[in-house]
Amino acid sequence: MSKILVIAEHLDGKLNSSTARAVSAAVAVKPDAVDVLVLADNVATLAAEAAKIDGVSRVLTVERAENAHPLAAVLAPQIAKAAADYSHVFAPSTTFGKDVTPRVAALLGVAQVSDVMSVESAHTFKRPIYAGNAIVTVEAEPSHTVVATVRTASWPAASAGANSAPVEALALDVTLPSHTRYVGLQSGKSDRPDLQSASKVVSGGRGVGSKENFDIIFKLADKLGAAVGASRAAVDAGYVPSDLQVGQTGKIIAPELYMAIGISGAIQHLTGIKDAGTIVAINKDGEAPIFEIADFGLVGDLFKIIPELEQALG
């Protein structure tokens, strides 16, 4: 009998769509129950949101002032305690899940399966290694709790609306450490769609040339209603903040449309876009590796092509 606990990710009082993606992966195990755990300083609206996600059996909440910010050292002991009744603990493989989940696994004394791409059975999963250049099938020990992070780009968000799962407050008797304190978040928030869940993404690379030039990428994105992404080279050069980086060590995304502009197509970048629906590459070098995987390639100077694109879009 399997019962899965999914750890909810949230920011500013809203659930992150990664939560519903982790629920999809949990449902694929065909368990007897999928419960969502909400840890926050203010749980009511988050719990109500989670209760609507299809496939969720129950929403469990832990409301504590210490849970105001996602500090792994504070959350992990609570999750480990709550995990006692479950065969599996799933969290999204976002920076939130990557930070807290291994800490939970270690507290439980079990291995972790990172970045689950597909569920083969309750204890067998596929995951990428070597920047996605190999896919391994791994078997977790059946007598242990399975602790896993879910590669969000591999899973659609479970739909929401039809469900109304019961919400229950959990009383967990755990002492929390005070050795870790939250100071602040400098967020590159904008009105643009969120890079991780957007259906269209326009990314710029080193070829864009400067922070000022990057405006041309932002403008095109706005015209398309797209999120903006970037290669590591563009982030390193200071054109855009680090949270826009796409790739092995940045965000792994699966938009319906991905436009790579002035990006050469290094394997570390391609890892981040393998699951994109349609990839468009614009590059002045016809030999750039990005053209090997692009569905539509256009060779030319981006500073000439982008204005033409905008014109063609009307």
Next chain:
Amino acid sequence: MKILVGYKRVVDYNVRIQVKSDGTGVVTDGVKLSANPFDDIALEEALRLREKGIAEEVVVVGIGPADLTAHLRNGLAMGANRAIHVTTTDAVQPLTAARAFLKLVEKEQPGLVLLGKQAIDDDANQTGQMLAALWDRPQATFASKVEIADGKATVTREVDAGLETIEVELPAVVTSDLRLNEPRFIKLPDIMKAKSKPIDVVELASLGVDSGDHLKTTHYAAPAKRSKGVMVKDAAELVAALKQKGLL
């Protein structure tokens, strides 16, 4: 303060990994091996803390087979004071690596453990967090800036939402992200000097570490390939193609 640095050897990031046709692994024979890029960054950060007078000693740690010595010498040439080589011929999973690090931490009593946020072979991204849990100490993962003063580290972390800053009491585990620093190049005279620096060798089995290796890898496969698409001649043709696919 003493700093322990994880210094793992991995297949070089420029190598295009090939999966063996029988699905039993990836081809590693004759493939170039290098330090995990994140570990070079972790080591660089430790060396800078020593240069600032915040740390006195930097110790690099490698867990792996006997021929890891040359790799550890590179860490010494970069500037570490000494190395610890935990020997094993087995593949080591993150929980086992974390348990081995814990034993070394108990013996060495470092004020800071710096690891890479992930190793670029298995991309597990677990070891630092697991060590922090077992040690019952703070963790600051994905660090892009580390400031140490008054027994605390103030760490800026690269998270999905932007840059988060947290404050952790020492000792603690910090894992490096790419933009923490740019590692120095090793100079020839340093390679000579490194030859006389000590490498302590201990067997993994002698540390009394339970194996946490409970994940069995049963099959390796090449990823689904994206096929090469079509080249369009100009912006108008591109827009028409995307419209036809219903993407615009």
